[in-house]
Amino acid sequence: MWPDDVADRYRKLGYWTGQTIGTLLRPGDDRIAVVDGDREVSYGRLHDRALSLAAGFAGLGITKGDRVVVQLPNLAEYFEVIFALFRLGALPVFALPAHRSAEIGYFCAHTEAVAFVTTDVHEGFDHRTLAAVAADARVIVAGDPGEHTALSDLHGDPAGLPPGPAPGDLAFLQLSGGSTGLPKLIPRTHDDYLYSARASAEICELTADSVYLAALPVAHNFTMSSPGILGVLHAGGRIVLARRPDPATVLPLIATERVTITAVVPPLALLWLDAVAGTTPRLDLSSLRVLQVGGAKLGSTVAARVQPVLGCQVQQVFGMAEGLVNYTRLGDPEEVVLNTQGRPISPDDEILVVDDEDRPVPPGEVGHLLTRGPYTIRGYWRAEEHNREAFTPDGFYRTGDLVRVRPDGYLVVEGRAKDQINRGGEKIAAEEVENHLLTHPGVHDAAVVAVPDEYLGERTHVFVVPRAGAEPLTLPRLRGYLRERGLAAYKIPDRLTVVGAFPITGVGKTSRRELRAALRAIQEG
Numbered sequence: 001m002w003p004d005d006v007a008d009r010y011r012k013l014g015y016w017t018g019q020t021i022g023t024l025l026r027p028g029d030d031r032i033a034v035v036d037g038d039r040e041v042s043y044g045r046l047h048d049r050a051l052s053l054a055a056g057f058a059g060l061g062i063t064k065g066d067r068v069v070v071q072l073p074n075l076a077e078y079f080e081v082i083f084a085l086f087r088l089g090a091l092p093v094f095a096l097p098a099h100r101s102a103e104i105g106y107f108c109a110h111t112e113a114v115a116f117v118t119t120d121v122h123e124g125f126d127h128r129t130l131a132a133v134a135a136d137a138r139v140i141v142a143g144d145p146g147e148h149t150a151l152s153d154l155h156g157d158p159a160g161l162p163p164g165p166a167p168g169d170l171a172f173l174q175l176s177g178g179s180t181g182l183p184k185l186i187p188r189t190h191d192d193y194l195y196s197a198r199a200s201a202e203i204c205e206l207t208a209d210s211v212y213l214a215a216l217p218v219a220h221n222f223t224m225s226s227p228g229i230l231g232v233l234h235a236g237g238r239i240v241l242a243r244r245p246d247p248a249t250v251l252p253l254i255a256t257e258r259v260t261i262t263a264v265v266p267p268l269a270l271l272w273l274d275a276v277a278g279t280t281p282r283l284d285l286s287s288l289r290v291l292q293v294g295g296a297k298l299g300s301t302v303a304a305r306v307q308p309v310l311g312c313q314v315q316q317v318f319g320m321a322e323g324l325v326n327y328t329r330l331g332d333p334e335e336v337v338l339n340t341q342g343r344p345i346s347p348d349d350e351i352l353v354v355d356d357e358d359r360p361v362p363p364g365e366v367g368h369l370l371t372r373g374p375y376t377i378r379g380y381w382r383a384e385e386h387n388r389e390a391f392t393p394d395g396f397y398r399t400g401d402l403v404r405v406r407p408d409g410y411l412v413v414e415g416r417a418k419d420q421i422n423r424g425g426e427k428i429a430a431e432e433v434e435n436h437l438l439t440h441p442g443v444h445d446a447a448v449v450a451v452p453d454e455y456l457g458e459r460t461h462v463f464v465v466p467r468a469g470a471e472p473l474t475l476p477r478l479r480g481y482l483r484e485r486g487l488a489a490y491k492i493p494d495r496l497t498v499v500g501a502f503p504i505t506g507v508g509k510t511s512r513r514e515l516r517a518a519l520r521a522i523q524e525g
């Protein structure tokens with residue numbers, strides 16, 4: 001957490017307003033907050049439902065500080081669940097719908113979760129089967145609960161609810177994209193997170209007339225607060241939920257719900273653009289004012305197609321769940337919007353661009369991005385050892401991104417120094433996948449690297465050294481193996497090369513980082 005003097009300064013500067021996220025709900029307000037298919041939930045009803053669910057959770061013994069793993073797709077229930085937990089001061093741990101037993105099992109165990117809230121069946125997968133790895137967590141299901149607790153049965157009388165959390169308290173744990181063997185958890189407070197959502201809503205010019213389409217998973221930081229669902233609730237606008245982000249689902253929703261702003265990752269932008277360009281007669285997408293694109297680098301050619309094809313502005317968003325978010329601004333010249341990843345939210349976001357020895361590079365040159373500020377964490381949750389590497393002694397977060405800062409203060413992302421694959425915005429930690437591969441009886445050694453991909457930006461390529469005498473390793477077999485281990489589908493390697501040995505790097509050392517770099521170099525020819 002922030003040193004006291006720094007926290008005082010953020011309060012004095014008005015960034016931290018001393019409110020909790022729950023204050024975004026508006027009792028008695030009949031305007032629609034959330035649209036989920038034919039269900040419409042008003043601000044007032046959401047407030048009431050969140051309180052009655054908080055009472056239900058409290059009845060199960062869930063209390064302040066408890067962790068609750070939440071894995072819900074874009075459903076109206078998501079809102080009552082998170083606001084109920086916020087009210088209690090219990091901490092949601094935000095899993096993604098794509099996570100499977102490997103991830104959910106780890107989140108439940110690592111956070112010692114008291115409950116796991118999920119759905120019945122989504123995209124053909126029965127999430128109730130994950131109960132097997134939920135350890136001691138009570139399993140609560142939105143939809144058909146099977147043998148578990150039905151979310152809908154939990155609502156109770158909120159009269160005797162205990163006092164809620166303080167604004168400086170933790171609000172939830174968000175997942176890090178990660179570059180380590182096990183995913184790290186990001187502790188965000190009410191004060192810091194509300195600031196980023198509120199400031200983002202201003203930057204994106206949200207008003208009570210804004211209609212935000214949540215196409216990406218609601219629990220991701222982009223959808224949650226950049227400006228996302230919390231930014232919209234702050235502005236008093238309306239959130240429309242898309243169950244999945246494919247053009248056939250989202251384009252009709254944009255037309256019928258008169259959506260004004262939405263957020264996508266670059267491959268989705270491309271998919272939507274191609275779908276709209278190929279559609280006759282065209283749907284009426286005239287309500288759309290802003291298409292936000294982030295999570296991975298957007299090519300300027302794709303960016304340039306947004307205005308002519310969709311008839312709206314493109315906004316580049318370069319953010320991270322650890323904090324710092326950069327936006328191009330709505331009135332920015334085309335050159336800026338097409339070629340940069342934006343500038344920070346806050347005048348008090350501190351940006352350092354340094355070389356390998358943490359020395360500042362000359363202005364305008366590429367280097368490692370370090371950052372500190374009023375909504376960037378000072379450490380991962382319960383990860384003291386890793387924090388010593390991931391943060392500088394004076395509290396800067398090492399983003400792992402390589403950037404340059406233009407004279408106008410806008411950032412351009414030039415690459416990455418972390419051992420991560422950014423597969424169309426979905427982050428994969430090389431080491432995490434390698435560790436799973438190393439448990440395979442036929443695998444002696446494994447290295448996972450990113451390879452460039454026209455559509456996704458990057459895909460995963462795994463190099464494997466087989467164990468002598470083992471059955472031949474094939475991509476389908478390894479993929480099947482990883483799926484059986486319960487790894488999320490997006491982490492399962494796209495390509496495989498079996499090699500006799502790994503190249504010895506220049507210094508004769510085989511650090512995994514150098515090995516990955518060497519393999520990537522071979523791969524790229």
Ligand code: OOB
Nearest residue numbers: 177221222226294295296297317318319320321413
């Ligand atoms: C967002 O958050 P995360 O935590 O899933 O991933 C953060 C990482 C960044 O460190 C960077 O490596 C990459 O994703 N990234 C981008 C980018 N936006 C994110 N790289 C290049 N260009 C961009 N525009 O991805 C996230 C969080 C909040 C808002 C938007 C994205």
